[in-house]
Amino acid sequence: MAVHLHLFGFRMSSAVINGSSWYARRGKRLLDVGLAMPLALLALPLLLPAAALLALQNQGRVLFRQQRPGLHGRLFTLYKLQTMTETRDANGRLLPDADRLPRLGRWLRATSLDELPQLWNVLRGEISLIGPRPLLPEYLPLYSPEQARRHLVRPGITGWAQVNGRNAISWEQKFTYDVWYVEHLSFRLDLRILLRTAGRVLSAHGISAEGQATMEAFQGAPISSESAGNV
DSSP states (O other): OOOEEEETTEEEEGGGSOOSSHIIIIIHHHHHHHHHHHHHHHHHHHHHHHHHHHHHHTTTOOEEEEEEEOGGGOEEEEEEEOOSOOOBOTTSOBOOGGGSOOHHHHHHHHHTGGGTTHHHHHHTTSSEEESSOOOOGGGGGGOOHHHHGGGGSOOEEEOTTGGGTGGGSOHHHHHHHHHHHHHHOOHHHHHHHHHHHHHHHHHTTTSSOTTSSSOOOOOOOOOOOTTTTOO
8 A cells, every 4th residue: 555645745655666675675775784884994095185185175174064855855964075165255155166166176076075974874874875866955845746756765875867967967857867766766776876876986977067166056847757767
């Protein structure tokens, strides 16, 4: 029997997620823990020098912490390396992203090393290695019912949208890929995403939207999830 949940004012059914398989219920979490622990240990030699350089650049600030919505929209604290400075103008307003992203920050983003602290979020069970990216809480009321279905699974460090364009595609395309992933979640798909992620990281493809240092803010728009898997 389908389980219904209320998320951001939308009534949705768990029948839309491929959640009846053993992998979706148990195996995905085992994969997360089994990979995140060794990855965290392997990442230490990269994290430590990066943290030292960021401490010098950011006056001691190394970690970026921010509330993000996770499974079913529950908020958690996301961890990343602090790649952007807190430089402000004469009126105390933060400068545009491009002016607050120095060379070190750009390099960390290009190599995705800034994402490594999220392995701690994975071990805590707040996110998965693979899933829709956790976005800002202020986007929650802007989602259409279709887009809100992305929160029927744990968010991820990488995902179907990330290996199909990352920040170089529109928000509508991203959400189409996210919803398609929710509907087709499987071990085979997750393995495919992990392998494609390695290639994307090495090529630094899709780090930012065209003509921007980061991704423009989501303003809200309805989408359809058709044909997202034909990529």
